[in-house]
């Protein structure tokens with residue numbers, strides 16, 4: 602039993618031979634916001650579904666506020682609000698009827714039910730949509746409805762699977778604001794997203810998963826520093842003329858790499874922190890007839906850190922396993938029984 606809001610210990614989930622979650626362990630303290638990040642198919646939804654008591658681990662265990670999700674799913678469901686990446690809806694049901702349906706299912710009665718629905722609808726700005734059909738809402742409105750539904754029973758822990766996917770920038774800002782307010786109220790929030798810059802601003806810690814394994818757990822600053830094993834400094838270069846000229850030039854340069862082509866140039870990494878080398882690079886560009894109109898230093902962002910981390914892992918894996926992955930036999934499966 603643990604004091605954390607979420608505890609995951611040596612958790613595995615296999616689908617036949619596929620190792621979707623591969624022995625992960627982590628804890629999320631009460632009242633914190635933790636971002637869950639990983640490439641498509643990394644194992645995020647599988648982990649979240651187990652935490653939400655909707656799936657069983659192959660081995661290992663998970664707890665919400667010290668309660669085992671496999672052994673006591675009903676208790677866990679009272680503690681969590683689950684916001685899935687896709688959720689079912691009903692025909693001919695208004696937003697108010699939808700909220701009322703779920704409030705009844707949760708056991709709210711009479712005046713208390715009406716009050717709770719009103720509070721949640723005000724918080725999620727659903728009041729102006731009360732009479733709209735719930736299956737005819739925009740993506741942003743639908744996400745607010747789903748959040749509202751998951752907050753009805755005032756859960757301590759919110760598990761949100763890609764809540765910002767498909768939202769326009771304004772709806773994302775609104776969602777971020779709601780999450781911040783909930784965090785201030787002391788709720789624990791476990792949220793997956795691909796929009797790393799937003800997660801960085803919103804989360805106390807970031808948990809990176811890759812091929813079913815945790816590869817980093819820490820705050821965004823530590824991540825930016827720890828993953829920068831390649832070192833160096835990033836520069837944005839803008840050209841007058843064909844931006845391909847930068848790519849063609851970069852490929853011939855030692856100690857320099859084009860990270861990203863952009864509309865009028867690109868983003869390069871010079872693998873030294875020495876400012877003289879940056880000046881040398883700029884003068885070499887001009888000598889080589891690149892028509893540079895802007896050259897400025899850029900900060901590393903979370904996307905850089907994430908991509909660096911994945912490429913470092915690939916390199917490490919290639920060094921560790923001389924046998925090509927397709928020829929290597931998978932490790933033996935653990936027993937199918939769950940562990941308490």
Ligand SMILES: Nc1ncnc2c1ncn2[C@@H]1O[C@H](COP(=O)(O)OP(=O)(O)OP(=O)(O)O)[C@@H](O)[C@H]1O
Nearest residue numbers: 616619620621639640641642643644645646647648
């Ligand atoms: N019910 C299932 N049966 C078989 N394989 C599954 C099942 N659910 C998930 N998987 C596989 O497990 C792996 C992890 O999937 P998961 O949905 O957890 O990834 P994810 O990190 O949430 O990805 P995404 O960002 O694309 O949503 C994938 O290879 C997926 O195809």
